[in-house]
Amino acid sequence: MGVKQYGNALGHKIIISLYKIFGYKLVSFILNFVAFYYALFAPSVRKSLQSYYDKLQIELTFWVYYKHIRFFAYSILDRFISRISKDEIVFVRENREVFVSMQEGGVVLLSHIGGWATAAHSLNANIPPMHMVMREAQKDKIKRLERDKKRANESIVKVIDLNDGAIAANIQIANVLMNKEIVAMMADRVTDSSKTVDVIFLGEKVQINKNPFDIAFRFQKKLVATFVVSEKMKEYKIIFREIKLENKSLEEIAQEYMNILENIIKIYPNQWYNFYDFFN
DSSP: OOOOOOOOHHHHHHHHHHHHHHOHHHHHHHHHHHHHHHHHHOHHHHHHHHHHHHHHTOOOOHHHHHHHHHHHHHHHHHHHHHHHOGGGSEEEEESHHHHHTOTTOEEEEEOSBBOHHHHHHTOOOSOOOEEEEEOOOSOHHHHHHHHHSOOTTTTTEEEEEGGGOHHHHHHHHHHHHHTTOEEEEEOSSOSOTTSEEEEEETTEEEEEEOHHHHHHHHHTOOEEEEEEEEEETTEEEEEEEEOOOTTOOHHHHHHHHHHHHHHHHHHSGGGBOOOSOTTO
């Protein structure tokens, strides 16, 4: 499934340069106008979010849509800032002991909510190395820009790139789990139409990525759902929820994850960044 990307490397460079010269407050002020511009001139994104807000029974006014785009803009800013000045961003961890207990490795479920990439850049818990399974589909110049900003925990958080092929990725994932390390995977978006699981989300049957649940189920590894949500400017809450595997089917495990995600989304509705019609 292709999802359009917004922004360009020049814009990111300008924002980072302004941050280095004038600090976070000025950049965040400018982003308010950037978000307003996109809210005015990206009607297709608003249309794609309509069914999502309908399910939440929230009227998608221009102001609601603008705030949604503004949260997304801040998440991108914080993603870069956390690489070059990680102390600028504050993280409050809920149920941190669940995450730290993954000393034998396991599977972390991520979602397109809040600033998961920002949290990954700032991860410094005493855990085994984490391997992010993702498709590095960013525009080439943006990808190079982000790689130029090397983070301090580069040896802790690594990437398994799905662009290298499914077979190569599966071998790497198996090796990671056998080495008692951690695999982190996106669970709320279909990446392979042949590998999906049906769940109920906001009252409707939808399909999500089957792979992370299947891997945890087959390897019988600890499964931890992780959500990173913005509480206020420069402050995020990281929420950890362990999903027990015992005496459950794969479908039941996936549904439990989706129930947790639904509860969090109802609290932070404008921080879910699946910018396509999720229900159609």
